[in-house]
Amino acid sequence: MPANTPAPQTPKLLDQVRNRIRVKHYSIRTETQYVQWVRRFILFHGKRHPLDMGAGEVEAFLSHLAVEGHVAAATQNQALSALLFLYKEVLGVDLPWLNNVTRAKRPQHLPVVLTREEVRAVLSRMRGVYALMAGLLYGTGMRLMECVRLRVKDVEFAHQQIVVRDGKGARDRVTMLPQALAGGLQAYLAQRRALFEDDQKAGKAAVYLPDAPARKYPNAATEWGWQYVFPSGSYSVDPRSGEERRHHLDEKLLQRAMRTAVLATGIVKPATPHTLRHSFATHLLERGQDIRTIQELLGHKDVQTTMIYTHVMNRGARGVVSPLDL
Incomplete structure (x- = not known):
């Protein structure tokens, strides 16, 4: 040197x-x-x-x-x-086992669940893309960010299913595509395709890709199939690459739209978009769907996580009839 x-x-x-x-x-x-x-x-x-x-x-x-x-x-x-x-x-340092940490207590809260009538009331008060997204959350059991990050290629109309990629725990899974939403989603994607074509003309059609697909398919970032189903209304600069492009919709916008709809119904439960996922699982259980199938649809690693919904089914406390009602 x-x-x-x-x-x-x-x-x-x-x-x-x-x-x-x-x-x-x-x-x-x-x-x-x-x-x-x-x-x-x-x-x-x-x-x-x-x-x-x-x-x-x-x-x-x-x-x-x-x-x-x-x-x-x-x-x-x-x-x-x-x-x-x-x-x-x-730093390349292995710390000894931390035995003396005061652990915060993990609360044992039951999930907030809406009745079918409450879900219907909330969804009826949502409009546009937010109504479609909320319908997908309730109709598929997806998590909020799984819906926000959904790609066009993972909506399979022919098979009536949605492939959820890289969910919690980096696991893929398949859930149903509700027929009640299929027509509306196809019409929405036609409008989404027009926006994609405008981005192509502007030279800003590229989207963020995970590292492996980005290396394996260098042109995939500008392909229709990899586009976000629910894109942002404007371009933004990627903090890592510095590239200006269209990201997915900000999840806070859906959260606010849901909050507005819940307040409009007069429902006093603290319902959020995630409540629709809880309601999806609970209503399937109430209809007699087996818990293992619900576990797979939700993407739970352990069936014990799914079992929490058995405690909030619409059958009273733990399904026991009060002696006063006998």
Whole structure:
């Protein structure tokens, strides 16, 4: 190396975290959350470098979140995952088993479920693309982000099914395509195709692709099949690639539309788009559908997760008849 050539600088710690996350192909949301937790951990300990700290400092930070911060168990677990990733994947340090962490209590809440009449009332008050998306959530049991990220190629009208790609736990699954929505969805996709063709003319038809398809099919990003079914109304800059393109619809817009519809019905339950997924499972159980099939449709890894819906079926507490009613 020539004498006047400066030595390459070591990336800052948070940049190292970002780079490692991208090598592991984690989502942009995971990247944002992990970087945030690493930053909070460092600031909590007076800006000390993580290499100068260890299991004791991690335990102190996580316990602080539970005791002083009163965070939910899921939030504390996310912070733990971020710090374990920092030490193992970025710094190459294996932390001893964390035995002294004060764990946040995981609440045992029953899911909020709407009756069939309440679902009908809510859906009837939604309009346009939000009505179609809410109908899909209730009619298929998809999660909110699974619906928002749905691609054109995964809606199979001929087989009357929807393929859910890379769901929770990085698992694919198949769910039904409700016939009540098929016609409306086809008409909507015709309008969506016109928007895609306009984007092609503007040279901005490319969409985000997961790493493996992007490498295997270099032209797929501009193909119709890979387009988001529910696109954003404007272009945005990808924070990783810097490319300007059309992303999927912001899920907060559907959440607000659902909230407005629920308030308009006078329903007092705290119903959200995810409530439609809970209602899907519960109503199938009430109709006698077997729990294993519902487990597969929902994409649950463990049937015990699906069993929660047996406790909220419309048959009274645990299906037991009160002696007063006898």
